[in-house]
Amino acid sequence: MFKQGLESLKSSTFEEIPSEKVAEVLNGNTFGYSKINFISKDNDGNLRPIEKSSSKTTHKDVKRPQSINSILNSTYQILNFEKDNNPSLLNGSVFSYNEVHKHLKQFKQYLTHKRNPKLYFIKVDVKCCFDTIDQHKLMEIIRANVLTKTQYVYADELAKKYKNAIFVENVKETYKELEDVLELLEEHIRKNIIKADDKYYTQKIGILQGSILSSLLCSIYYGVMEHSELQFVKDDNGVHDYEMSLDPL
16 A cells, blocks of 8 residues: 555655755755655545654754654644634635534525525535645745734743633743744745655645644635635625636636
């Protein structure tokens, strides 16, 4: 299964790093490298790659090894902060059954005022939605639409334990400059290094599932696409003329 999945990625997603450049590339990378597993995706034998981002990685400048998810934790909290402050970023994306219920409740209230209109349901799926994300476009979206502050204050120690809490005084705070956050995201998205079968690869397209940021980044990416391409579905009659605020994805 592993070799089958790897061969597919090598032909479409991964680019091998020449052996003579591996040391140089790794030494200049904050995250080191990660490994992947494959799980069955459907009944047709297709496989889904999952990045093992919770495993500890090593780097020459780090005395205590950290996992990729640990390194990204503060960035994850910052993106969540922006998501909560601007829910329209995600449009129809949901992360829990409570959010599904909220949307259904709003839809039901809408129907009560429309005297039982005819309903048409369409089920669609974005093929390989994680694997086909344009990395450059994703970074453009994050810069233009998501990260709006020039500096973020992050209560790093307590935020790991208490997700729904308010902190007052005597809290260890970490200041994160916007450019530092963007630089880390750029490296994670566009310079991701994978070790597989004793070889090293960079990912030239898409993002792997398994990172603490994967689902959120994917939702932001397609949320913007929904806003620019599918705005008409929010109109009463299903037809709407609009100007796209972003280039098509």
